[in-house]
Amino acid sequence: MSVNAAVTATPGRVDVRATRFVATVTATVLAVVLILAGFSVRAAAVLLSVQALVFAVGAVWGPARHPYGLMFRGLIAPRCGPATKLEAVEQIRFAQLMGFTFCAVGVAGFVLGAPLVGLIATGFALFAALMRAVFGICLSRGPYMLVCRLRGKVPPCCQDK
Numbered sequence: 534m535s536v537n538a539a540v541t542a543t544p545g546r547v548d549v550r551a552t553r554f555v556a557t558v559t560a561t562v563l564a565v566v567l568i569l570a571g572f573s574v575r576a577a578a579v580l581l582s583v584q585a586l587v588f589a590v591g592a593v594w595g596p597a598r599h600p601y602g603l604m605f606r607g608l609i610a611p612r613c614g615p616a617t618k619l620e621a622v623e624q625i626r627f628a629q630l631m632g633f634t635f636c637a638v639g640v641a642g643f644v645l646g647a648p649l650v651g652l653i654a655t656g657f658a659l660f661a662a663l664m665r666a667v668f669g670i671c672l673s674r675g676p677y678m679l680v681c682r683l684r685g686k687v688p689p690c691c692q693d694k
Contacts, residue, residue, distance in 0.1 A: 548619060553669060563581075570655075581636055581639050588629050628661075628665075635654045
C-alpha cells in the first residue's frame, strides 16, 4: 500500500473527511495556543511554531505526508468506508501555505514582543480551521483561484467556478 492509499483516493484527489479531520486537529492546537498565550507568550510561540512546521510539511509535501493526514490514515480511515467526496491536492497545499503564513506572522508577533499581532494571526488561522472543520468551507478557495488565474493556469478543480 502506497503512502497515499488511505489519504488520497485517486491521484491528485483527497478524501474530504481527511481534510476535515486535519482541520479539527489544527483548530484544537490553535485554540490551545490562544489559551496558552494568556499564561505564557513563550509557550504559545513554541506551540504555534510547531503548528507552522506542520503547515509547512502540508504545503511542501501535500496531504500524503502531512502529520495529521498520517494520523487520519492510521486511526480513522481504516474504520471508514470508501471516500464519496474528493478534493484537489493543489488547493489543499495552498491552504496549508496560507495557514503557514498566518502562523509565521503569529510566531513573529509573539517573539518580537507584539503579542496582539500573534493573537490576531492565530485567531484568523483558528477561524479558517473551524470553518473547514465544522462547515466544510475552505476559506482559501477564493485566493487560490485568484492566484491560479493571475498565473494564467486554472487547474481542473477550479475551471467550473
